[in-house]
Amino acid sequence: MGQQEKVATSLAGAVSEEISASLAPVDAELERRYPGDPGSRQPVHTVYVPGDAFAADTIRTWGDRALAALDEHAPDAAAFAAVLGLSDELAEPVHSRVRAKLEREPIEDLRVDFEDGYGPRPDAEEDEAAARAARLIAEAYRDGTAAPYMGIRMKCMEAAVRDRGIRTLDVFLTGLIDAGGLPDGLVLTLPKVTYAEQVTAFARLLEAFEKVHGLESGRLGFEIQIETSQSILATDGTATVARMIQAAEGRATGLHYGTFDYSACLGVSAAYQAGDHPAADHAKAVMQVAAAGTGVRVSDGSTNVLPVGPTAKVHDAWRLHHGLTRRALARAYYQGWDMHPGHLPTRYAAVFAFYREGFEQAAARLARYANRTGGDVMDEPATAKALSGYLLRGLDCGALDIAEVARLTGLTRTDLEGYAAPRRGDLTVSGK
Numbered sequence: 001m002g003q004q005e006k007v008a009t010s011l012a013g014a015v016s017e018e019i020s021a022s023l024a025p026v027d028a029e030l031e032r033r034y035p036g037d038p039g040s041r042q043p044v045h046t047v048y049v050p051g052d053a054f055a056a057d058t059i060r061t062w063g064d065r066a067l068a069a070l071d072e073h074a075p076d077a078a079a080f081a082a083v084l085g086l087s088d089e090l091a092e093p094v095h096s097r098v099r100a101k102l103e104r105e106p107i108e109d110l111r112v113d114f115e116d117g118y119g120p121r122p123d124a125e126e127d128e129a130a131a132r133a134a135r136l137i138a139e140a141y142r143d144g145t146a147a148p149y150m151g152i153r154m155k156c157m158e159a160a161v162r163d164r165g166i167r168t169l170d171v172f173l174t175g176l177i178d179a180g181g182l183p184d185g186l187v188l189t190l191p192k193v194t195y196a197e198q199v200t201a202f203a204r205l206l207e208a209f210e211k212v213h214g215l216e217s218g219r220l221g222f223e224i225q226i227e228t229s230q231s232i233l234a235t236d237g238t239a240t241v242a243r244m245i246q247a248a249e250g251r252a253t254g255l256h257y258g259t260f261d262y263s264a265c266l267g268v269s270a271a272y273q274a275g276d277h278p279a280a281d282h283a284k285a286v287m288q289v290a291a292a293g294t295g296v297r298v299s300d301g302s303t304n305v306l307p308v309g310p311t312a313k314v315h316d317a318w319r320l321h322h323g324l325t326r327r328a329l330a331r332a333y334y335q336g337w338d339m340h341p342g343h344l345p346t347r348y349a350a351v352f353a354f355y356r357e358g359f360e361q362a363a364a365r366l367a368r369y370a371n372r373t374g375g376d377v378m379d380e381p382a383t384a385k386a387l388s389g390y391l392l393r394g395l396d397c398g399a400l401d402i403a404e405v406a407r408l409t410g411l412t413r414t415d416l417e418g419y420a421a422p423r424r425g426d427l428t429v430s431g432k
Contacts (some may be wrong), residue, residue, distance in 0.1 A: 003209070003316070005381035006135045021158060023317040024259070025302040032361070032408065033246070033294065034263060034293035034294055035293075035294070035295050035333045036293060036295060036421060037295055037389075037420070037421065038253075038295050039395045039420070039421050040416060041148065042297055042334055042335055042396070043108035043109035043148060043149055043200060043335055044108055044334065044336075044347065044348075044351045044397050045107075045108060045109060045335060045336050045337065045338045045347050046110070046111055046149075046256070046299065046335065046336075046337050046338070047062065047107045047109065047147075047337075047338050047339075048111050048113045048117055048153070048302075048337060048413045049110060049112055049113060049115050049117070049338060050112075050115060050117040050118045050120065051112050051114045051117075051118045051126070051130065051133060051152075051258050052121075052125075052268050053373065054112045054128055054129075054132075054133055054136065055136070056139065056140070056145075058110070059106060059107045059140075059147055059155050059229070059396075060106070060342065061311075061341075062106050062107055062108030062202045062341040063103065063107070063341075063344070065100045065341035065342070066102045066106060066341045066342065066344035066345055067099065067102050067103070069307065069314065069341065069342045069345060070098070070099065070102075070267040070345050070432045071172065072311070072329060073307075073311045073315065073318075074318075074345075075092075075136045075193070076095070077092045077095035077096070078091060078346075080094075080095050080098075080349070081094070081095065082414075083315045083318055083319065084317060084318065084319065084322045084349055084350075084353075085282030085319075086180075086349070087357075089356040090129060090353050090356060090357060093352075093356060094349055094352045094353050094356065095349075096400060097348070097352050097353065097399065098345055098349050100398070101352075101393070101397075101398050102348070104152070105396075105398070106160045106344055107344075108147055108148055108149065109148065109149040109187065109335075110147045110150045110151075111139075111145060111150075111151055111152060111153050111187070111189055112133040112147070112150075112151070112152045113153045114126065114129070114130065114152055114153060114154050114155065114165075114168050115153050115155050115156070115191050115283070116154060116191075116193075116261075117153075120161075122211070123164070126168055127168075127169075127171055129140070129328055130152070130168045130171040130172045130175070131171055131172075131175050133152060133172055133175075134171070134172045134173075134175025134176045134178075134179060135175060135178065135179060137150050137183070137213045138175070138176055138179035138180060138183070139179075141183040142180070146183070147185070148185050149185040149186075149187050150183070150185055150186065150187065151185075151186050151187035151188050151189065151223075152169070152172050152189070153188075153189035153191055154166075154168050154169045154172075154188070154189070154190070154191075154361045155168065155191070156190065156192035156193065156198075157188065157190065157193070157201055157202060158194075159199040159335055163318075165399070168407075169188070169205070170209070171200070173220075175208055177213055179360055182215070182219065182220075183266050183339050184292075185288070186220075187221075187222075187223065187224070188206075188220065188221070188222040189222065189225055189256065190202050190223065190224055191225040191227060191258070191340065192225065192227050192258075192261065193224050193226070193227075193228070193231050193244060193265075194228050194230040194231055195230065195240075196240065196243040196244045196247035197247070197303065199244045199248050199252070200223060200247045200248075200249070200266075202222060202248075203248050203249050203251050204221040206222065206251060207366035211352050217235065218250060218251060220251065221251045221252065221253040222248070222251055222252065222253065222277065223252070223253055223254035223255070223256050223299075224241075224244055224245075224248065224254070224255055224256070224257060225255075225256045225258050225391035226241060226251055226255055226256065226257050226283060227257075227258030227261035227262050227265070228261065228262065228265050229262070229265050229266055231244065232282075232283050232287075233286075235396070236279050239286055239289075239290055240307070241255065241286060241287055241290045241291075242258075242290040242383060245291065245294055245296050247361060249354075251292075253295075253296065253297065254296060254297045254298070254299055254335075255291055255296060255298050255299065256337070257275075257280070257283060257284050257292075257298070257299065257300055258289065258300040259275055259280060259302055259303075259304075259337075260273050260301075260304065262279070262280070262283055263277060263279060263280065263319055264267065267281050267413055268425070270343045272302075273325070274326050275300055275301055275303065275327075275336075276324060277301075278325060279280065280301070284298065284300065284331070284333060288332065288333075296337075297334075297335065298332075298333055298338035299336060299337070300324075300328040300333040300335065300337070301336065301337055302322050302336065302337035303320060303324055303339075303343075304339065305317045305320050305321070306339070306340045306342060306343075307321070307340065307342035307343065307346075308340070308342060312404050312416065314342065314401065316384065317340045317342070317348045317371065318342075318345070321343055321346045321347070321350075322346040322350045323349065324336075324345055324348060325346065325355060326350045326353075329350065329351065330354075334393060348397075348398075351397055351399060352397070352399040352432065354396070354399075355390070355394030355397070355400055356394075356400070359391070359394065359400060359404075359405075359408075360408060361408045361411075362390050362391060363391065363405060363408035364408065365383075365387055366384060366387040366411070366419070367408065367411070368387060368389070368408045369383070370384075370409070370410070370411060370415070370419075371410070383421045385419060385420055385421075387419070387420075388416040388417070388419035388420040391405055391409070391416055392413075392420055393416065394418050395413070395416075420428070
């Protein structure tokens with residue numbers, strides 16, 4: 001034992017108390033504006049189905065059509081892996097998990113579309129479609145056939161379609177209430193937002209509905225769809241999307257990038273409108289930074305290249321979709337849009353491969369961190385948060401099993417959730 005050091009201080013305790021008092025408003029502001037990730041499951045995709053096409057069997061039909069596409073164009077693991085460039089080690093586990101997913105849960109998040117995918121209709125027709133959507137979604141949750149998340153995309157808050165959008169939302173939500181109440185997986189999407197005031201107006205609309213039905217304040221949240229240049233950059237040069245998150249007054253749950261409307265808004269010609277265009281990268285990067293720490297999640301957009309036609313054409317479309325999905329995952333956009341049943345096999349193949357190929361390394365690093373043992377990488381609390389989040393997302397979508405995660409990490413799901421949602425300040429204990 002060495003000589004015990006003498007500990008001396010110079011500042012009176014009152015100094016620390018004064019500093020803390022002066023920063024109390026900042027502490028409260030941080031907690032309000034940056035509550036952190038909600039810790040709930042984030043779907044890997046959102047499927048859009050026009051309001052007039054949505055039916056009781058839509059989810060199962062999409063799964064069956066996706067399975068039929070696999071059977072026709074890549075009937076076994078080796079063939080599927082060859083199309084997508086998967087390694088021999090990943091071929092069988094990815095293929096088997098994709099098939100199992102399409103049989104068990106082909107769609108994770110479904111949005112009945114009353115905007116671009118539906119278009120202008122006579123009022124009576126849209127009323128009927130909105131009421132039917134409410135009835136079918138309520139029935140799906142009751143009988144266990146619903147996707148984990150379901151809801152609608154209404155028309156936007158611009159003057160020309162505002163009243164119609166509000167009425168459709170009212171018809172839909174009232175239908176759910178009358179059918180037994182709002183399901184836990186309910187999601188609403190507000191498209192084509194240009195000004196933060198439109199977000200606030202939508203929040204007020206939801207607040208009014210809650211009051212009418214005696215619902216808890218804040219029960220209804222919504223996604224903001226980023227489809228215009230004005231939603232990224234305001235006329236004064238500031239990042240508008242950050243204002244929109246705050247304008248939602250705690251109700252914003254996601255930012256969804258609209259590939260084609262946003263590209264067209266910037267004048268990108270049709271042949272180059274894609275998720276990997278520099279304009280798309282810029283918009284999503286701004287969205288990502290604005291949403292970081294707020295609990296609002298970012299979703300990538302879609303591709304309009306459909307896997308239909310002869311096998312060679314389907315394979316080309318699959319490779320494109322798979323590549324865009326993998327690119328998005330590497331950039332921490334863990335959700336995207338799928339517009340056709342043929343996109344489901346490559347969505348899940350890309351997601352499952354992403355989590356399985358990095359699984360063992362992530363598990364080993366987290367186990368070393370948890371056990372305070374050495375290794376070739378010195379991880380900190382922020383990295384442990386990222387590692388556990390990676391494993392949890394893999395578990396949620398079906399890429400990983402809890403038994404294999406527990407075997408390699410020695411951790412339970414509760415342990416993983418604890419590392420993924422540390423207390424504020426735990427991420428800065430090392431001074432980073």
